[in-house]
């Protein structure tokens with residue numbers, strides 16, 4: 001299991017707390033990069049913090065989770081960083097396929113879109129699905 005770094009803005013703060021609790025209960029090594037309350041803040045700051053560390057692999061086998069109101073702003077910002085394949089998922093099929101085919105290294109979720117139960121299922125599937133490699137390796141290298 002990779003180490004997970006996670007962050008949100010105010011719009012994703014409550015869902016982030018649920019995900020941290022859920023993953024800690026499974027013994028996952030998880031580090032919270034903020035924000036630390038529902039006070040208004042700017043999602044690009046948190047997207048960049050997490051995406052930079054995932055791209056650099058500064059903490060070894062590392063994946064990221066980013067949450068905002070929709071998940072869209074976080075995914076747009078994270079995907080600006082070279083080497084990042086951030087996937088905004090609202091269903092479990094996409095979560096599985098984006099690991100198998102895209103070797104997704106950041107999962108983006110929207111607290112105002114996806115309920116807690118489904119979000120936790122998405123997280124579990126995304127974390128526990130391996131990249132298939134093969135023809136998909138060549139394709140991600142083309143990005």
Ligand code: RB5
Nearest residue numbers: 011068069070071072073
């Ligand atoms: C904040 O209101 C909201 O814009 C943000 O959480 C996110 O949804 C942006 O994409």
